[in-house]
Amino acid sequence: MFGFEIIARDRKARAGTLTTPHGTVATPSFVAVGTHAAVQALSSEDLLMMGTQVIIANTYHLHLNPGEGLIKKMGGLHAFMGWPGPVVTDSGGFQIFSLGIGKEQGVGKIASIFPAPPENSSDGSGKRKSMVSVDEEGITFTSHCDGTPRRFTPEGVIHIQRRLGADIILTLDECTSPYHDYDYTRQSMERTHRWAVRGLEEFRRDDSRHQALWGVVQGGAYRDLREESAVFMKQQGFDGYAVGGSLGKTKDQMIQVVGWKTQSLPEQAPRHLLGIGEVEDMFAAVEAGIDLFDCVAPTLLARTGTVYVGKSKRFRIHIRNARFRDDQKPIEETCGCYTCSRYSRAYLRHLFMAREPFGIRLATLHNVYFMESLFRLIRTAIKEGRLERLKKEWLSVSH
Amino acid sequence: MFGFEIIARDRKARAGTLTTPHGTVATPSFVAVGTHAAVQALSSEDLLMMGTQVIIANTYHLHLNPGEGLIKKMGGLHAFMGWPGPVVTDSGGFQIFSLGIGKEQGVGKIASIFPAPPENSSDGSGKRKSMVSVDEEGITFTSHCDGTPRRFTPEGVIHIQRRLGADIILTLDECTSPYHDYDYTRQSMERTHRWAVRGLEEFRRDDSRHQALWGVVQGGAYRDLREESAVFMKQQGFDGYAVGGSLGKTKDQMIQVVGWKTQSLPEQAPRHLLGIGEVEDMFAAVEAGIDLFDCVAPTLLARTGTVYVGKSKRFRIHIRNARFRDDQKPIEETCGCYTCSRYSRAYLRHLFMAREPFGIRLATLHNVYFMESLFRLIRTAIKEGRLERLKKEWLSVSH
Numbered sequence: 001m002f003g004f005e006i007i008a009r010d011r012k013a014r015a016g017t018l019t020t021p022h023g024t025v026a027t028p029s030f031v032a033v034g035t036h037a038a039v040q041a042l043s044s045e046d047l048l049m050m051g052t053q054v055i056i057a058n059t060y061h062l063h064l065n066p067g068e069g070l071i072k073k074m075g076g077l078h079a080f081m082g083w084p085g086p087v088v089t090d091s092g093g094f095q096i097f098s099l100g101i102g103k104e105q106g107v108g109k110i111a112s113i114f115p116a117p118p119e120n121s122s123d124g125s126g127k128r129k130s131m132v133s134v135d136e137e138g139i140t141f142t143s144h145c146d147g148t149p150r151r152f153t154p155e156g157v158i159h160i161q162r163r164l165g166a167d168i169i170l171t172l173d174e175c176t177s178p179y180h181d182y183d184y185t186r187q188s189m190e191r192t193h194r195w196a197v198r199g200l201e202e203f204r205r206d207d208s209r210h211q212a213l214w215g216v217v218q219g220g221a222y223r224d225l226r227e228e229s230a231v232f233m234k235q236q237g238f239d240g241y242a243v244g245g246s247l248g249k250t251k252d253q254m255i256q257v258v259g260w261k262t263q264s265l266p267e268q269a270p271r272h273l274l275g276i277g278e279v280e281d282m283f284a285a286v287e288a289g290i291d292l293f294d295c296v297a298p299t300l301l302a303r304t305g306t307v308y309v310g311k312s313k314r315f316r317i318h319i320r321n322a323r324f325r326d327d328q329k330p331i332e333e334t335c336g337c338y339t340c341s342r343y344s345r346a347y348l349r350h351l352f353m354a355r356e357p358f359g360i361r362l363a364t365l366h367n368v369y370f371m372e373s374l375f376r377l378i379r380t381a382i383k384e385g386r387l388e389r390l391k392k393e394w395l396s397v398s399h
Numbered sequence: 400m401f402g403f404e405i406i407a408r409d410r411k412a413r414a415g416t417l418t419t420p421h422g423t424v425a426t427p428s429f430v431a432v433g434t435h436a437a438v439q440a441l442s443s444e445d446l447l448m449m450g451t452q453v454i455i456a457n458t459y460h461l462h463l464n465p466g467e468g469l470i471k472k473m474g475g476l477h478a479f480m481g482w483p484g485p486v487v488t489d490s491g492g493f494q495i496f497s498l499g500i501g502k503e504q505g506v507g508k509i510a511s512i513f514p515a516p517p518e519n520s521s522d523g524s525g526k527r528k529s530m531v532s533v534d535e536e537g538i539t540f541t542s543h544c545d546g547t548p549r550r551f552t553p554e555g556v557i558h559i560q561r562r563l564g565a566d567i568i569l570t571l572d573e574c575t576s577p578y579h580d581y582d583y584t585r586q587s588m589e590r591t592h593r594w595a596v597r598g599l600e601e602f603r604r605d606d607s608r609h610q611a612l613w614g615v616v617q618g619g620a621y622r623d624l625r626e627e628s629a630v631f632m633k634q635q636g637f638d639g640y641a642v643g644g645s646l647g648k649t650k651d652q653m654i655q656v657v658g659w660k661t662q663s664l665p666e667q668a669p670r671h672l673l674g675i676g677e678v679e680d681m682f683a684a685v686e687a688g689i690d691l692f693d694c695v696a697p698t699l700l701a702r703t704g705t706v707y708v709g710k711s712k713r714f715r716i717h718i719r720n721a722r723f724r725d726d727q728k729p730i731e732e733t734c735g736c737y738t739c740s741r742y743s744r745a746y747l748r749h750l751f752m753a754r755e756p757f758g759i760r761l762a763t764l765h766n767v768y769f770m771e772s773l774f775r776l777i778r779t780a781i782k783e784g785r786l787e788r789l790k791k792e793w794l795s796v797s798h
Contacts, residue, residue, distance in 0.1 A: 036753035037746075041440055041760045043737075066749045070725055074745055082741050326469055338442075342481050346473055347436075350465045354435035357756065361440045 002167075002212045002239055004270045004291075008383040012262070012289040015382040018270050020086040020167040021210055022078060025053040027270065028286045028378055030277070030371040031088060031294035035061050037071075037081040040299040041361045042368065044083045050337065050365070051372040055083055056294045059160055059170075060092035060152075064145050068163035076165030088294075089166040091157045091216065094244060094275060096141050097175030099131040134174055136191065154195035155202040158213070166211065170242055171199035173216035178246045185220035185246075192218045193232050200236055212239035214272065217265070221248035221257050230264030240270040243290070247276070255284040262289040279308075279315045279374065283391045286378055298367035305352040307331050307363050308370040311397045319363065324349045337369035338362075401566075401611045401638055403669045403690075407782040411661070411688045414781040417639075417669050419485040419566040420609055421477060424452040426669065427685045427777055429676070429770040430487060430693035434460050436470075436480040439698040440760045441767065443482045449736065449764070450771040454482055455693045458559055458569075459491035459551075463544050467562035475564030487693075488565040490556045490615065493643065493674060495540050496574030498530040504578050533573055535590065553594035554601040557612070565610065569641055570598035572615035577645045584619035584645075591617045592631050599635055611638035613671065616664070620647035620656050629663030639669040642689070646675070654683040661688040678707075678714045678773065682790040685777055697766035704751040706730050706762050707769040710796045718762065723748045736768035737761075 003019040018025040032039045032047060035058040039047060047055070057077060062068065074080040077087050131142040138153035154172045161169035173192045176185050196215050203213045215238035219225030233241055243261050247254035258273060265271055270291045276282065277295020285293065298308070305319040309332050317324075319331070330340035331348065339348070339362040351359030381390040402418040417424040431438045431446060434457040438446060446454070456476060461467065473479040476486050530541040537552035553571045560568035572591045575584050595614045602612045614637035618624030632640055642660050646653035657672060664670055669690045675681065676694020684692065697707070704718040708731050716723075718730070729739035730747065738747070738761040750758030780789040 036749070036755050038750055038753075038755040038757040041756040043741075043757070043760075061753070065753055066724070066745070070745065070749075073725055074727060074743060080743075080746055080749075082746075325465070326472055328473060342442075344473060344479075346465070346469065347479055347481075350435070350469075350479075351437055354437075354460070354464055356435050356437040357440040357759065358437040358442070360756065361442075361760070 001209050004240070004268065006268070010382040010385050010387040011287065013286050013382050013387050014289060014291065015379045016270070016291060018086075018291070020212070022084065022086045022167050023053075025086055025292075026379055027291040028282075028375055028382075029053050029292055030375050031056045031272070031292050032368060033294050033296045033299060034081065034083075035296070036065070037062060037077060039368070040302065040364045041357070042364060044081075046338075046365065047083075047368070048085075050369045051376065052085075052368065054086040054088060054292070056088040056090060057081075057164070057166065058092070058095060059089045059157060059164065060095035062089070062164055063092065063160050064143050064150075068160045072163040072165065076163075078165065086168070087166040088168040088272070088292075089161050089164050089170065090242075090274065091161070091170040091172045092152055093139075093170075093173040093216065094175050096132055096139050096152065097177075097245075099141055099144060134188075134191075136194075138172070138195075139174070154198040158199050158202045162206075162211065168212050168214055168240065169203075171196045171213065171215050171238075173218055173244055175245045176218065176220050178221060178249045180220060180246070182222055182225075185222055186225055189218045189220070189225050189229050192216070193229070196233065196236060196238075200238070214238050214240040214242050214270075216242045216244045216274075217261055218245045219261075220246040221253055223257075223260050226257055226260040227264050230261050234264065234266050238269070240272065241265050242272040242274050244274045251278075251281065254281065255288070258285050258290065259288045265289075277371070280395055282374075283378075283394065286382075287387065287391070298371050299364050302363035302367045303360055305348070305359065305363060307348075308367050310334075310370075310394065319345060319348050319359075320352050321349075331366050332370075335366065335369070335373075337366050337373075339366040339369075400608050403639070403667065405667070409781040409784050409786040410686065412685050412781050412786050413688060413690065414778045415669070415690060417485075417690070419611070421483065421485045421566050422452075424485055424691075425778055426690040427681075427774055427781075428452050428691055429774050430455045430671070430691055431767060432693050432695045432698060433480065433482075434695070435464070436461060436476060438767070439701065439763045440756070441763060443480075445737075445764065446482075446767070447484075449768045450775065451484075451767065453485040453487060453691070455487040455489060456480075456563070456565065457491070457494060458488045458556060458563065459494035461488070461563055462491065462559050463542050463549075467559045471562040471564065475562075477564065485567070486565040487567040487671070487691075488560050488563050488569070489641075489673065490560070490569040490571045491551055492538075492569075492572040492615065493574050495531050495538050495551065496576075496644075498540055498543060504576050533587075533590075535593075537571070537594075538573070553597040557598050557601045561605075561610065567611050567613055567639065568602075570595040570612065570614050570637075572617055572643055574644045575617065575619050577620060577648045579619060579645070581621055581624075584621055585624055588617045588619070588624050588628050591615070592628070595632065595635060595637075599637070613637050613639040613641050613669075615641045615643045615673075616660055617644045618660075619645045620652055622656075622659050625656055625659045626663045629660050633663065633665050637668070639671065640664050641671040641673050643673045650677075650680065653680065654687070657684050657689065658687045664688075676770070679794055681773075682777075682793065685781075686786065686790070697770050698763055701762035701766045702759055704747070704758065704762060706747075706765050709733075709769075709793065718744060718747050718758075719751050720748075730765050731769075734765065734768070734772070736765045736772075738765040738768075 006016040008015040034055045215233040219229035272292035324345040327345035381387045405415040407414040433454045614632040618628035671691035723744040726744035780786045
């Protein structure tokens with residue numbers, strides 16, 4: 001039911017086919033983010049029309065609302081959300097990171113997005129209050145929805161994800177921050193390894209091969225830890241590997257970190273880089289041998305009228321900008337998406353200025369299509385041995 | 400290019416065909432509300448799929464944003480919004496009413512929605528401050544967008560609507576409130592009549608038959624005024640008639656007022672009841688001989704998760720209600736809409752609880768389909784001479 005076949009290589013980059021009980025995914029591929037079992041205002045038909053192959057939903061959020069029990073009762077995630085293709089659920093580690101140390105330090109996966117820990121805090125300590133505590137057995141956190149205390153354990157998240165019913169599920173990990181020091185990062189990584197073993201044992205206790213369990217590699221931005229983590233995870237023999245956690249303080253460091261990790265991971269298993277989706281980052285990660293990417297950016301940016309354009313600075317334009325007021329062209333003249341084949345920039349701008357929700361829908365359709373198209377180009381380029389040329393074409397015009 | 404043919408009658412109700420340069424409309428029909436040249440998050444394909452025949456856009460709003468000049472430059476409303484079918488624009492009279500006396504008195508078209516003038520006000524006079532003043536020549540108002548002073552004249556709104564390019568356009572009217580007395584209502588009605596004549600003269604100066612001008616009947620809830628207004632408008636020989644303004648203080652009175660008006664309007668012209676869209680009201684108005692209805696309710700209610708159900712109190716349920724938490728049924732088991740054929744109430748409720756915009760889209764698709772289906776049933780019932788039975792079936796279960 002599960003498999004991963006590499007069908008072409010271009011240096012370290014690979015084009016492959018990931019097989020799941022709900023269909024195959026041509027890789028490298030973008031994974032559409034459906035946090036609450038919905039991809040913004042897009043239906044399954046919309047996604048299929050654009051070439052979306054796989055969706056990632058969120059264990060933390062779905063556990064809180066509507067709960068894995070309800071989703072199981074409704075026939076599992078695929079039936080609940082009406083999506084016929086492959087689904088991934090993450091373990092919730094990153095969301096808990098966001099509530100905990102990420103909140104305290106005000107950082108994301110790459111520190112440069114928030115260059116320094118924030119000064120403002122609720123308790124005067126220079127830190128925002130964490131809603132999370134980590135111990136050997138698991139993670140205790142406060143629900144951001146209703147303030148109730150909750151607990152995730154390595155075994156518990158396997159049970160939750162069994163009930164959610166995704167094709168690919170992840171082990172529980174602790175996500176560290178770019179500001180965590182070497183000692184804490186090592187300590188945390190080793191705990192994440194013990195959790196991975198416990199998760200795998202729990203998973204194997206009742207493995208019907210309807211789901212595949214992937215291990216999450218940690219180790220922060222420290223080379224020896226990253227390599228150690230990749231080697232450890234590889235030894236466990238997971239079906240696939242996700243690369244999570246801190247990726248350093250700058251984009252350059254991130255690319256280096258991704259390179260270290262993939263080196264030590266097994267060649268024949270699929271690799272998912274969690275939560276990264278900037279065009280230049282994805283090119284670099286594909287070159288390092290990453291197969292899957294998920295990022296909320298295409299849908300999140302669409303909410304404010306930021307739309308992707310291949311030949312533009314940072315690959316995006318803000319459609320609310322006054323210069324688009326009477327622009328009769330589509331977002332991108334070469335784009336084949338629903339929005340670009342029907343509507344002008346002027347109309348899209350008008351919709352955003354008038355706060356019409358149809359604007360968000362049209363921008364989302366374009367942005368998701370943009371990502372899917374980019375990965376179609378990347379897959380073809382790998383097969384034709386010209387990934388580097390494609391990358392240069394793309395990056396040269398955007399800077 | 401324009402025409403209206405009555406093909407069946409059931410007492411005073413009529414089933415007909417309205418012909419416009421952008422296609423025909425089987426009447427009685429619902430007119431989807433696209434205030435800012437967009438129907439919430441629905442595309443033209445979505446609307447056509449559900450059987451929507453005609454859209455009404457808003458002269459007041461489109462004049463302010465993005466402006467009729469831009470829309471003309473973009474090829475007119477049809478091209479701008481990508482809608483191939485008939486479009487109506489209203490004259491802006493009702494929106495100015497909302498900013499003026501409607502705001503002062505806190506009332507809508509039927510006073511019972513706001514049972515009494517509000518106590519709270521900004522200037523201590525017991526009234527909210529009006530942003531509007533009416534004189535013989537036209538209406539001066541303050542833009543709700545940028546606070547600039549604007550002026551609508553009977554000739555000016557013809558020019559604006561020429562540039563917007565809808566198929567059917569309306570004369571400028573002053574909308575009165577259910578709390579206006581007889582004398583003011585008469586004075587206002589007579590001014591609206593003079594404006595209608597001026598609008599018609601301006602329209603005929605350059606009539607290429609690409610647009611049809613309809614007159615707006617006023618006169619409040621006073622029988623002699625309503626009849627006088629209908630007779631006056633009829634004498635002007637408009638292509639069609641819209642019934643606007645105050646419709647009394649209760650729903651029963653509204654139904655009576657609509658009856659008075661339609662009696663004196665020409666039998667062979669189409670009649671549009673502006674801004675009314677509750678199921679029971681539409682049945683009553685169809686029985687009085689109304690052909691077209693527009694109402695923001697289906698899309699507005701969808702935003703908060705209120706969805707139409709034929710066999711339910713007030714024809715609606717609130718999908719956020721806890722009793723739908725694990726309800727595997729669609730909104731309506733007999734409904735053929737996109738939403739009902741794919742998704743459970745439980746999923747829809749989950750989307751609203753998680754504030755996912757896909758919920759609004761699914762609810763809107765259902766509500767618009769509900770209205771279009773109801774009018775399909777109404778048209779068939781008229782042709783088969785059983786409108787009264789259909790009405791009884793519908794109203795008996797909802798009370």
